[in-house]
Amino acid sequence: MSEPIIEVRHLSKRFGRNEVLRDLDFSVLPGEVISIIGASGSGKSTLLRCINLLEEPTGGSILFHGQEVTAPGTDPCALRARVGMVFQGFNLFNNMTVLENCVAGQRKVLRRSREEARANAMAHLEKVGMASYINAKPRQLSGGQKQRVAIARALAMDPEVLLFDEPTSALDPQMVGEVLEVMRQLAAEGLTMLVVTHEMAFARDVSSRVVYMADGVICEQGAPAQLFGAPQNPRTREFLSRFNSR
């Protein structure tokens, strides 16, 4: 049994008096592809953002390879360099070209040489099918292209885990496929992934575990076949029935 990469213990998060995550326990093993599903406002994004400390937890702890990263005095930058994130809104740097977007983090954070960063960026851009656009600025790309560049940018850091927060929600339907295809490929290569998604087909077919969240807690989790085929919790059943009836 391998050690978990990430362990979340008794995590809670409040925004003012709004308790968004309550005493949540959760762990990620190497190679897992975990889909997080749940209704809007159930705290999925907040959980993801707490994991790489973009959001400061108000209680509990998060361990990365057994090290508590929520302890005072730990450097969140060091954690974020090893845990990549892909956002719903792409969040590309508008002042840089596609290639520069993928090189900047490697140069500044990982202190890689120009040549090494460039070669690595090119390799990942090729993987997502964006190698021909290296000279383009983000504003000149379509949504699907931007998201693929954002994935390449995250991959270029060689992260141990990649977090996706609804990577296809801001895309036109015809662009969703190209991004999902890239993610499917990454999953097949064994990348550890944590994906918040409303794409039930992706959750069912690609992930190794599906987590259903409601009201700031994990309501039910398990293998996709089990969770989609025979959900135990009535709330899960109700949530999924809305999707199945579509």
Next chain:
Amino acid sequence: MSLPPESDFFGRILFLLQSYGGSYLRGAWVTMVIALISTFIGCVIGFAAGILQTIPADRRRAPARFWLLRAVRLLLDVYVEVFRGTPMMVQAMFIFYGAASLFGINMDMWTAALLIVSVNTGAYMAETVRGGILSIDPGQTEGAKALGMTHFQTMTSVVLPQALRNILPQIGNNLIINIKDTCVLSVIGVVELFSAAKGVAGVYYTFFESFAITMVIYFVLTFACSRLLRLWEKRLDGPENYDLVLADGLVQGEGMYRYPKNPAQPNADLRARQLWDAQEGLRDGKSNGAQSERGRGE
């Protein structure tokens, strides 16, 4: 030397230029040096202040930093309000004579001039820079943070370059205002363009002629600066279009591939090879495959 007795307006202007051209030029030089240097220093002050205003500090995680920043911000607010809220001419008198009588410091003309105009510009720029930073969407800051960049790295490589571009018109504005407003420094004895023109005018009482010359000089200076800044803006924007390193895999022809023009460039070879590989990859049907599978996600 004396004014030619029966000269008309243009004759008198010609005479002034011939005999006092050097004074005007020296004045214009002083004006430009003060305006350029203090706009630059003012921008540095403005950027420093703007950055200080936007440093995040968590009250719980780093209380010392939080309170320190609070204090610094209060001081900055006072600075901005005081210098924006009083005339520069009065500030010049206040600082120049205040330094002399309170601290016994006799500032030389240059120090006084640069100090006053810089500090003034800084007060305006602080707000401009803060606005410029806030105008960059926070998503990009998050993107940088998520890569592990520090606040400083995020600022210098992502936010500030874009903020600078956005506030460039304001910087230009400040430069032009400074070129014109250095004339108030004549009250503390700085011999810039206005002061020089007044001096020349007084010799033969040719006020109209002397200030006609001065008007033209000021206008040429400000107009040239505003055009140069426009050019700089264009440069920063980069090209409107981008070169596709290779076109769609389906229509890609051999002839479309361009080798880098400069083989002496150290990275050119590596780059060419990578581009070539990328092209090969696409031609092998990678993109075609992706295209036909597009529909499967739904």
